[in-house]
Amino acid sequence: MNEQAGAPGTAKWLLGGLGILIALIGLVLAGGGAYLSSLGGSWYFLLMGLAMLVSGVLIARRKPSGAWLYAVALVLTAIWAVWDAGLDFWPLVSRVLTFAVIGLVIALVFPSLQRADGRAAGRGAFAVAGVLAVGVVATLGYMFVPTHVVTASSEPAVQPVKPGTExxxxxxxxxxxxxxxxxxxxxxxxxxxxxxxxxxTFHTGDVPQSTGAGAEDQNTPLQIGDTLYSCTAYGKVFALDVDTGKQRWMFDPKGSAPNWQRCRGLGYSETPLAADAGPQACAKRLFLPTGDARLIAINAENGEACADFGDNGVVDLSVDMGEIKPGYYQQTSTPLVAGDVVIVGGRVADNFSTGEPPGVVRAFDVRTGELAWAWDPGNPNITKRPPEGQTYTRGTPNVWSAMSYDAKLGLVYLPTGNATPDFFAGTRTELDDKYSSSIVALDVKNGQVRWHFQTTHHDLWDFDLPAQPLLYDIPDDKGGVQPALAQVTKQGEIFVINRETGVPIAKVEEKPVPQGNVPGERYSPTQPFSVEMPSIGNQTLKESDMWGATPFDQMLCRISFKGMRHEGVYTPPGLDPALQFPGSLGGMNWGSVSVDPTSNYMFVNDMRLGLANYMIPRADIPKGASGIEMGVVPQDGTPYGAMRQRFLSAAGIPCQKPPFGTMSAIDLKTRKLMWQVPVGTVQDTGPLGIRMHLPIPIGMPTLGASLSTQSGLLFFAGTQDFYLRAFDSGNGNEIWKARLPVGSQSGPMTYVSPKTGKQYILISAGGARQSPDRGDYVIAYALP
Known part of the structure; x- marks a missing residue:
């Protein structure tokens, strides 16, 4: 008796609470939707919000009509979702799933609504609830199913390694x-x-700290014979036995840098010793670039500095550079050993001011450390050291990423950056504009420019070339090959150029681009587009491309989008908020590409992160602005600073639809995209930085290098989850993964031990970019 009497009261409170919750959700949607529609955006959120508001009120008053109204709104939502987003899975999830779950709850309580209204409760609502439950469960299950963006239509045959070519x-x-x-x-x-x-597993004991200075492990070790050589973010070098990981020696440069500590790799040179070489001379030497602007030669056999190189093993890279404030100039990428010279560029701090340290590229004799030549982008008359009392030209485009070398042609290929600052270029010189964001081919003997090709004119977007150029001989249709250079870019374009002449192999078109109106700035009327190569992740975004884990953050992303100016890849920065997509991280970044010459497949990983920015008049820039990563950058010496923010939802998720990072295979002969897959899950990240602990393969931003092998495998670890993966390089299917103790930004490498004949896959794991977890691991994998 008591239970039956209490049931109507329980239902009353249940329905009242549910109705109020639905009404509140509707009120939020209606308010945000009204603002969105006032910006010229979609009316859907306003209409759905009003429908939910009325529906919630009716349900709170225990009226079945509230459920019927919600049912109509849910059906119309499904129709709108398909019209707005097509049949893509993740965009539909963002638009429908939350409302479907609410609909499921309403269907379950519908009999109580009928009884409260004095009607007999039917069973039809439970059937509707069953259909919705099946749909919700199926949707949740499908989230875990890997899905290709582009599915392979054919697969190349794996060609075995011929004896003697290993x-x-x-x-x-x-x-x-x-x-x-x-x-x-x-x-x-x-x-x-x-x-x-x-x-x-080897522990370096040198854990990169992610807070403050922002040290990151981005190293790819070297292997020479039975020894591995690895460097840490702080510049320590370790020599390890290839079969056991046992330490043979360690070198500590005892350097320091206030920010941006990393060692992406070492250089290696092996030259016969002269007859009169001293006891400390090195036949085999490693070249270590440091964060405090030194180039150190290390004896690869014992870990001691090579006394015959520079000043007791050290070349001071600050010489002839003028003033270098702490953190304004340092080495972060591997030096290039090109025959008898070792070549270095340098990272220059972005966006602090004009007149920062020079972007000079210098070549030093691998034996003596003597300056062989210098390329000063601002003064072609300087070919070695500048005149007494002068410096290399300050504030010029620099080369912070890795360079390439063709010994047959005698050419070194430099991927250049832009003259700082990034987002206002009215003060740049003619030579700054000439060599900015370009591939520059230098004669390895004297550093003279043979040719250059520019990938962004008058760069206002920080679209400097971030990646090592790939040198590859592309088969032609006449039985020969074309000496090609493939360059990936932050803007998602891939340029393929004849590396002997600098003339494009894949057609490049100059297309008109939007023009800005910032006083004192000038704008290139056109930009180069590589129209015969696939573009990756650089589409012009529309409001319907906005996404969120729920309709609420999707709505907020739509509001943000409609509040900004977006005119495609080359949307110029202005005094008003503008959206740059891809942003200054890319697109493609320093990990570059790998290639399989047996199939002509080039493998490209990318990230898809937008950048919201606007210019700030000099008088309005807050004191202490630095913006090394994001925030306000001062750009001293120009009329404007700039605000830079990642284009993320309130939950910290990229605002555009997934995937946010992919791996792609491109046939360099046919120039076709052969397959593309999302890379990375939310296992170790998620909304608001909360780890979801779910292997949902949505595709997260990638940062790192890949490894291709002749066995048809592609290895990659540069994801936000903690895995080393192997893909079938013919179709992109993931066929193996190993859990890492922390994430990795490093490039996998492989070798066969000359002692045991065993092949190893090696990865350095110091932590993923967006994760606070850090480590000091060098891990080798092998078959049992």
């Missing part, structure tokens, strides 16, 4: 000076890769 050493950051990141090894293959297990 790779012997991994002697350069990109394996070769061509930057191919390809290993002619097939002991580990598609048939046994699932049996890989940890062979050994």
């Amino acid at each position: 790779q012997k050493d991994w002697a350069h950051w990109g394996n070769t000076t061509a930057g191919n990141r390809f290993a002619a090894l097939d002991q580990i293959n598609k048939g046994n890769v699932d049996k890989l297990q940890v062979a050994w």
